[in-house]
Amino acid sequence: MAQSAVTHAAGGGHGAEGTRRDFLYIAAGAFGAVGTALALWPFINSMNPSADVLALSSVEVDLTPMQLGQRITVAWRGKPVFIDRRTPEQIARAQADNTADLPDPQTDKARVKKPEWLIMVGVCTHLGCVPLGQKATDPRGDFGGWFCPCHGSHYDTSGRIRKGPAPKNLPIPEYAFLDDNKVRIG
Amino acid sequence: MANTSAPKPAFMNNPMVKWIDYRLPIFTFMHHELHEYPTPKNLNYWWNFGSLAGIMLVVMIVSGIVLAMHYTPHVDFAFNSVERIMRDVNSGWLIRYIHMNGGSMFFIAVYIHIFRGLYYGSYKAPREVLWWLGIIILLLMMATAFLGYVLPWGQMSYWGATVITNLFSAFPLIGDPIVTWLWGGFSVDNPTLNRFFSLHYLLPFVIVGVVVLHLVALHTHGSGNPVGIDTKGPQDKIPFHPYYTVKDLFGLGVFFLVFAAIVFFAPNMLGEPDNYIPANPLQTPPHIVPEWYLLPFYAILRSIPSKLIGVLAMFGSIFILFILPWLDTSRVRSARFRPIYRIFFWLFLIDCVVLGWIGANPPEGYFLLIGRLATAWYFLHFLIILPLLGWFERPLPLPTSISEPVLKGGGSVAAAKPMEKA
Secondary structure (H helix, E strand, O other): OHHHHHHHHHHHOOOOOOOHHHHHHHHHHHHHHHHHHHHHHHHHHOOOOOHHHHHOOOEEEEOOOOOOOOEEEEEEOOEEEEEEEOOHHHHHHHHHHHHOOOOOOOOOHHHOOEOOEEEEEOOOOOOOOOOEOOOOOOOOOOOEEEEEOOOOEEEEOOOOEEEOOOOOOOOOOOEEEEEOOEEEEO | OHHHOOOOOHHHHOHHHHHHHHHOOHHHHHHHHHHOOEEEOOOOHHHHHHHHHHHHHHHHHHHHHHHHOOOOOOOOOHHHHHHHHHHOOOOHHHHHHHHHHHHHHHHHHHHHHHHHHHHHOOOOOOOHHHHHHHHHHHHHHHHHHHHHHHOOOEHHHHHHHHHHHHHHHHOOOOHHHHHHHHHOOOOOOHHHHHHHHHHHHHHHHHHHHHHHHHHHHHHHHOOOOOOOOOOOOHHHEEEHHHHHHHHHHHHHHHHHHHHHHHHHHOOOOOOOHHHHOEOOOOOOOOOOOOOHHHHHHHHHHHHOOOHHHHHHHHHHHHHHHHHHHHHOOOOOOOHHHOHHHHHHHHHHHHHHHHHHHHHOOOOOHHHHHHHHHHHHHHHHHHHHHHHHHHHHOOOOOOOOOOOHHHHOOHHHHHHHOOOOOO
């Protein structure tokens, strides 16, 4: 009897809203699709940074030997980090430009912990080249900061983008001064 | 349908061949598609480049498999393992130069093949899906070539990989996580090199798969032809073998002559000297350029001042080919009968060469201006000129059959012959 009732119900369900069989078909299909997507996730996620890559994510730098006006590059997470011990003129210029026409507006104060030390990731925000300006002989662009030779982006003494195709300022990594002459990046 | 065609070759009567063919009709299939396959009788040498591209794919896979036996995909060893192939491995220099320049030859064949299609309207009904499959092959080739260029881990490898993967950071919100995911870290590094090697080995076989589909689509409606009108019957066609096998082989001989000249006399002509400097993540080379076959797209990327729009324009310049069959509103296929389109075809070809030249130069001064004009023309050609030409151009009168231009009145000869349709 039950058998015939089911058959009857299924047969009676024909119409605009579909049958029980349609519902089962869609439900089973959706279940299978969700299950496949979940099974796929570990494979996709395996391509994200692994634990050993994440473990190498901080570096300590001794700042004692740095002269006023000197810029050095240290490697952090496989990327160059620029450390710039800025002169008072450079700081004044960066602060004066807070109100200039900036593509990515940010005050100089928001970009440093101590005005003398500008620490940022030395990777152009356009397509990832390393901008020039770390050596005294390098071109430093129209704003006295850094100049990316790949596609011609100019950064100012605060590492802010001023001219060229890059959309953003040079990023500031997480860092903390351990004491007056030591900084930990990451 | 095969019953009406010419008798099968003698080897098909071999009992062993018959036994296998009855169970797996591989011999019948090969005979049907490679021997008796009816092909328009008026194909010119521009029709060689499809088979040349296919042969280059085989050359690349064979040389690549051998190179992979000697290569080490690790940032500390990759550069030296390639140098070891060049100096210590028996014939390693030859195999690497074949693989390195084979990529360029593959792109030359494919670009000529594509421009053949543009000139003769090969993308028009009923061959739109055939055209799409070709564009998918082109995209896969570009991806494979880029991945392969990273493997020697020279300066251009490293910085090319950095610039190209950073293209994806242009997308808002999802951009940065995607780039980190592509890298498997926070910069191009060992995880990146490993996965690039894995994918560089995989993608050529994906290309083989799409090439098979490309051929299935081709054999469904058959080759187009320089006159661009449909074949009217068996009198317009000849069997693929021996006529086109011989023609393709002759073309292959000429093509390999050029290939060999480059491999043996100028193997580094098309490469960048900077790639013989080991990768240095802290020092960008003053001038980053991709391989020549990607230069026009690189020029489009750089000619647009906004990063996101530049990236979209670069991808768009290829994706626009997918809708080309509908952008070209003319019903006449071949440029032979389209006097105005013919002029714009050549202008477009020049435009692509100009873009390539701009892509090889720094984006400043006149180069920037010319690059912007050439980019504008590229899109103008597809989006404005082609749709309007179909309406305003008056095509020349089409011949009544593909025999007519060849035999001068061959149409009547054909008509006298009874049609052999089943």
